[in-house]
Amino acid sequence: MKTALTIAGSDSGGGAGIQADLKSFSANGVFGMSVITAITAQNTQEVRSVQDIDVNIIRDQIEAVFDDITVDAVKIGMLSSADTIKTVTQGLQKYAPSHIVLDPVMVSKGGHHLLRQEAVTSLIDHMLPLATIITPNIPEAEVILGYPISNKKDMEKACMDMTKLGARSVLLKGGHMEGEPDDLYYDGTNFHWISGTRIETKNTHGTGCTLSSAIAANLARGFDMLEAVKRGKSYIHMAIEHSLDIGNGHGPTNHFYDLYRKAKMYQEAEKTWSN
Ligand SMILES: Nc1ncnc2c1ncn2[C@@H]1O[C@H](COP(=O)(O)OP(=O)(O)OP(=O)(O)O)[C@@H](O)[C@H]1O
Numbered sequence: 613m614k615t616a617l618t619i620a621g622s623d624s625g626g627g628a629g630i631q632a633d634l635k636s637f638s639a640n641g642v643f644g645m646s647v648i649t650a651i652t653a654q655n656t657q658e659v660r661s662v663q664d665i666d667v668n669i670i671r672d673q674i675e676a677v678f679d680d681i682t683v684d685a686v687k688i689g690m691l692s693s694a695d696t697i698k699t700v701t702q703g704l705q706k707y708a709p710s711h712i713v714l715d716p717v718m719v720s721k722g723g724h725h726l727l728r729q730e731a732v733t734s735l736i737d738h739m740l741p742l743a744t745i746i747t748p749n750i751p752e753a754e755v756i757l758g759y760p761i762s763n764k765k766d767m768e769k770a771c772m773d774m775t776k777l778g779a780r781s782v783l784l785k786g787g788h789m790e791g792e793p794d795d796l797y798y799d800g801t802n803f804h805w806i807s808g809t810r811i812e813t814k815n816t817h818g819t820g821c822t823l824s825s826a827i828a829a830n831l832a833r834g835f836d837m838l839e840a841v842k843r844g845k846s847y848i849h850m851a852i853e854h855s856l857d858i859g860n861g862h863g864p865t866n867h868f869y870d871l872y873r874k875a876k877m878y879q880e881a882e883k884t885w886s887n
């Protein structure tokens with residue numbers, strides 16, 4: 613079985629971070645592993661507190677996994693601090709995994725900073741050049757580039773500028789724009805609009821984590837980047853369409869619906885075989 617590793621923060625509420633990543637890995641058919649960078653006391657409504665994990669333990673987790681297990685793809689989420697970024701960067705340089713999906717997590721839906729503002733430069737200087745793909749939402753891309761992104765033309769320029777900063781490819785998510793949630797994938801040469809249809813729901817906690825992990829899982833399985841992005845997009849659409857009314861705030865995406873749907877299809881197919 614192919615494997616994927618998430619290097620990210622823990623969300624006690626289970627909807628985002630490491631918890632979403634591992635669920636998305638399983639549903640997308642790979643064996644998931646984790647390096648925890650920070651622990652958040654979080655639910656569907658708010659982030660109450662954060663404790664960064666000691667960088668020695670972060671380094672040890674990375675080494676423990678890579679020294680023993682083949683890692684087919686890595687997904688990176690919450691990195692918290694410049695020290696954490698340095699440690700993770702050193703680990704990735706040492707083991708050089710083939711696929712690194714960088715979700716540049718900065719602020720939670722409730723406005724809590726998950727990356728210290730002074731660490732943004734470290735993320736740009738040290739982490740971006742290692743990314744096979746970076747998957748920012750519009751506000752994150754605006755912070756990285758330092759200018760506003762208001763329309764599709766701006767999105768194209770932003771993608772090109774992020775590759776100039778070193779990312780090999782970019783998926784700029786349009787979920788925060790008005791209208792349909794169309795994402796723009798730029799492979800360094802060509803643009804591909806990955807169109808979406810907006811689902812009216814408040815349950816969008818962990819959508820970015822779910823999508824980036826689905827992309828990492830599909831890269832681990834051997835699909836090329838465009839196919840992995842398309843599969844990721846159809847997975848996140850389904851996971852939002854069937855999102856769960858758990859908690860009183862933004863409920864989580866649904867990682868079980870796809871498995872349930874496949875099981876049902878299998879049962880139907882089995883009936884036709886036995887007839
Ligand atoms: N209401 C929606 N209906 C359909 N698709 C959506 C909706 N909201 C976001 N998406 C899609 O979900 C994916 C995740 O995008 P989004 O912009 O929400 O990530 P994010 O802001 O990084 O999430 P997070 O809050 O987890 O950090 C993108 O493909 C986006 O287009």
Ligand SMILES: Cc1ncc(CO)c(N)n1
Binds near residue numbers: 690820
């Ligand atoms: C731990 C964690 N990672 C990422 C996000 C972004 O959704 C979050 N809310 N919490």
